[in-house]
Amino acid sequence: MADESGVLDGYNEENTEAGIYVLRLFITGASPNSIRAVENIKSICEEYLPGNYDLQIIDIHQQPQLAHGEDVIAVPLMIKLAPYPKRRMIGDMSDTKRVLKGLGLSTNS
Template sequence: MTISKRKPKKENVKAKADAPGNKYVLRLFVTGILPNSTQAIINVNKICEKYLKGRYDLEIIDIYKQPFFALQEGIVAVPVLIKKFPLPEERVIGDLSDTDKVLNGLHLV
């Protein structure tokens, strides 16, 4: 996972998320109901509700049920969270339990 090393400032996250017209489009790719996938879903939902409340669309894609989407996105490892909009597209792969890494990885701070 490639992320910047700066520590997120929670007020910056809030300011970006509250900017008029900003709606984040996120895709979370998981593998069924395995523990890592279930935890990734919980973690991402918590992050979205805390930092992007009312300003996001989260699509959860099970690559076992919808492999086409994984191929289309070039997914090689899961879980992976993709910020589709606003551009640029960003990805965080692997452990999604560290809020700071997710926020930095998606450039939400």
């Protein structure tokens, strides 16, 4: 797809720093969705990006000002900061296909 190729091109150009995936996961305390999301994303990362990712988990209950800064509405929210383009994924990350698409790894599947 044209979109996909565009995304990949972007990814290649930006990926000067060894292609590390910078991920931020915003959760709200110990809500079921949050817990599931953390578990799911960790397993996805381990499976598809072993050693090539930087995952930060942020509890917006603890740091509400970050929620404003990153325009968080629906949680759990994961933002892929790098590689380009920036993508936002919401939900408990149970739909692996969509997560991979969001991460730009859907060509594999």
